[in-house]
Amino acid sequence: MSLRTEEMTLNMGPQHPSTHGVLRFVIKADGEVMREAIPDVGYLHRSIEKIAEKVGYHGFMPYTDRVDYVCAMFTNQGWGMACERLGGIEVPKRGEYCRVIAAEFNRIASHLLSVGTMGMDIGAMTPFTHAIREREMINDLIEELCGARLTFNYMRIGGVAWDLPPGWREKALAYLDHFDPIWEEYNALISYNKIYVERLANVGVINLQDAIDYNLVGPNLRGCGFKWDIRKDIPYSVYPEFDFEVPVGTGEFGTLGDAMDRYMVRIREMRESSKILRQALKQIPDGPVLAKVPRNFKPKAGECQVRVESARGDMGWYVVSDGSAYPWRVHVRTGSFAAMGMINKLSRGLMIADLVTLIASLDVIAPEIDR
Amino acid sequence: MDALRTYDRVMQRFGDRILEINEKAHDPFMVVEPGAIVEVCRFLRDDPECAMNCLSNEIGVDYKDRIEVVYELYSYPKRYGVTLKVKLPRDNPVVATVETVWKSANWMEREIFDLIGVTFEGHSDLRRILMPEDWPGHPQRKDFVEPMEYHGISTVRESPIIRLEAGKK
Numbered sequence: 001m002s003l004r005t006e007e008m009t010l011n012m013g014p015q016h017p018s019t020h021g022v023l024r025f026v027i028k029a030d031g032e033v034m035r036e037a038i039p040d041v042g043y044l045h046r047s048i049e050k051i052a053e054k055v056g057y058h059g060f061m062p063y064t065d066r067v068d069y070v071c072a073m074f075t076n077q078g079w080g081m082a083c084e085r086l087g088g089i090e091v092p093k094r095g096e097y098c099r100v101i102a103a104e105f106n107r108i109a110s111h112l113l114s115v116g117t118m119g120m121d122i123g124a125m126t127p128f129t130h131a132i133r134e135r136e137m138i139n140d141l142i143e144e145l146c147g148a149r150l151t152f153n154y155m156r157i158g159g160v161a162w163d164l165p166p167g168w169r170e171k172a173l174a175y176l177d178h179f180d181p182i183w184e185e186y187n188a189l190i191s192y193n194k195i196y197v198e199r200l201a202n203v204g205v206i207n208l209q210d211a212i213d214y215n216l217v218g219p220n221l222r223g224c225g226f227k228w229d230i231r232k233d234i235p236y237s238v239y240p241e242f243d244f245e246v247p248v249g250t251g252e253f254g255t256l257g258d259a260m261d262r263y264m265v266r267i268r269e270m271r272e273s274s275k276i277l278r279q280a281l282k283q284i285p286d287g288p289v290l291a292k293v294p295r296n297f298k299p300k301a302g303e304c305q306v307r308v309e310s311a312r313g314d315m316g317w318y319v320v321s322d323g324s325a326y327p328w329r330v331h332v333r334t335g336s337f338a339a340m341g342m343i344n345k346l347s348r349g350l351m352i353a354d355l356v357t358l359i360a361s362l363d364v365i366a367p368e369i370d371r
Numbered sequence: 372m373d374a375l376r377t378y379d380r381v382m383q384r385f386g387d388r389i390l391e392i393n394e395k396a397h398d399p400f401m402v403v404e405p406g407a408i409v410e411v412c413r414f415l416r417d418d419p420e421c422a423m424n425c426l427s428n429e430i431g432v433d434y435k436d437r438i439e440v441v442y443e444l445y446s447y448p449k450r451y452g453v454t455l456k457v458k459l460p461r462d463n464p465v466v467a468t469v470e471t472v473w474k475s476a477n478w479m480e481r482e483i484f485d486l487i488g489v490t491f492e493g494h495s496d497l498r499r500i501l502m503p504e505d506w507p508g509h510p511q512r513k514d515f516v517e518p519m520e521y522h523g524i525s526t527v528r529e530s531p532i533i534r535l536e537a538g539k540k
Contacts, residue, residue: 042501050510085397212425212447215475226447233450304397305428305443305454316428318441329511333428333479341478370501 005030012355014043021366023340023359029352037347037355039340044370052330057083057157057297060327065151067332068368070113073099073106074310076155078332081236082306082317083157086299095159095289096238101172101280102145102154104273108179109138110311111266111273114363118263119190121360122199127190134182137175144168158291169281176274176281183271191267200263201254204346204358208257214342217335218313219269220362223249223262230309242279244272259361266363298325312336312363336368374399374453377421381411390458400441400454405466408442408457412472415444415453422448426473429480431487433513438464440489459489468494486511 008031013024022043028035048067052060064079065072077099084091091099116131139149144165146154154160190196206216208224221228229246231239247268249261301323308315313335320329339362347355378392378401388411391402403411415423428443438459445452457466468491470476480491481500488509491497499506508515517526 042499042503045501047510210474213474215425215427215473228447302397314427316443318428318430318443320432328434329430329432331428331430333430337478338475341475345474 007035010352012037014040021364023364023366023369025343025355027347027352027355032351032353034347034350034352034355036344037350039343041340041366041369044367046367046371048371049330049332052327054326056326057299058295060330061156062151062153065153066367067371068310068312068315068334068336068365069150070365071106071110071311072150072152073103073154074308074315075332076152077103077237078306078308078310078315078317080155080157080159081308082304082319083297083299085304085306086302086319086321087157087293087297088299089158089291089293091159091291092288093238093285094163094287095291097280097284098160098164098289099155100237100239100242101164101277101284102142102152102160104277104280105138105142105172106152107273107311108270109135109142111270112138114266114311114360115186115190115263118357118360119196121356122196124190124196127186130185130189134179137178141168141172141175144171156290156293157297158293159289161290163289164284169284172277172281176277180271180274183267183274186267191264197253197260199357200260200361201258203259203354204350204361205255206257206342206346210342210345211257214345215338216313216342217338218309218311219262219265220313220335220339222247222265224257225249225251225261230307230314234307236306236308238280239276241283242276244275247272259357262361262363296325298323310335312339312365312368332371334368334371336362336364336366339364340369372420372449373451377415377451377453380418380420381414384414385411398454400456402456402458405457405459408455409467409469409472411455412442412444412469416472420449421453422446423453424448426469426475426479427452429469429476429483431483431489431511433461433487433511435461435513437461438487438489440466440483442469464489465492466490467492470494485509488512 008029010027012027014022024040026038048063051063064075067075112131112135116128119127143149146152206224208226211221211224225248227246227248232246247265249265253260299321301321303320306317316333318331319327322328382389388404388407393400415421423444423446425445427445430441432439438461440457442455468480480494483489484497485499485502486509
């Protein structure tokens, strides 16, 4: 007797608990093995780029939070830097330090969420609660800094809105003292857990050439073993003043560039962020935090590109000014958009259950894809 | 190598198919004849001096009198980037796809097609990406007017502030 198999078309999402936002896939599968998964995005499209053309330079800052609400500090910073470059504004040193401190805390928070949901997506609920516990403390710290826990609107064109509140520095250092040993807990709980490693190792292997061809950025690119970090390689802000490492994938558990490598890069980056934070909190100079920027900010006609290393990698801002108080065109190129473009290729031959692992390991955030 | 020297190198090779080199912009750019964009891109990718192995960004901009497609290229081995532009007529913007040179162009060109309305010839999968399939027009065009409703769903609502102020009287 010969068994007959046939292709089956499945729908996954948009309201699926493990798709990290509103994402939809049309999966063509043969039994448990996928022939391909076609991503269908756009469910979270809020035309943020178009809004920018209507609200002006200062007014757009709160909207940038919504581009990527898991690491909103970086979108704030990208927009701020683009406007400063167009207008030729110098940010005061203390302002830059405040930016770096806020952004690196945000990076830890974002990676914690990624690590936590990674566990949850493959069926381990406990790591999520552990990760969220530490993330809550960062949210509390940032709330004290700017009044918000998710959509920060902390930065302004020319610096940051508020200086560090009294006593905040000590609280931040106390948190880091608490966080560094806790970091080992994640490794003990999940990173070196046999079941966890089995689910992640050798899944969704990306080779470096494809990664560059598809424009993968950030931890996804570094997971392929390529040492590339905008903070080091195209330095901006005050990052050259800090001493930190750029962790890369090593293939220690399976193949170079698999899901486990991307996960380990994130785990290790948290420790590097903690290192940067300690130096920044120690070295922060006195002075103003916000440059004098006219309320009616009208940069000269022209265009500029800015690249920021967000938690999801190189975020590229392209801003065109026509000399008026409203930007002519704003475009954000985000890491998740590129990563989603690659999923169709990566999904071929993968098990359906591993698709969830793949999405989680690429750390895709839906609002960042759709903007 | 840096951006300006690369532009000179491309100029020598392609001559009058390069329309303009702007050195004064924040990020110096080069305007290429639309018909030559794929050749120029392939040259920049394969030339060992430039080695532009990554298309890091592709953007469409509507300037009311023309449409520009901006290509931001980056070379990881040589650690620098260049910017190319093509200028297209507004009523029928068509340009060849660079998807054959870099895969990342696939989704970025779909986005430009969707929001600006540029047709990329030779693209393998030119569908709308962010807007619904049956959406009228291209929202990032400057003359785009949002329809009042979509499948019976209103796209406007009364401002709550106006309602509050009406209540005061």
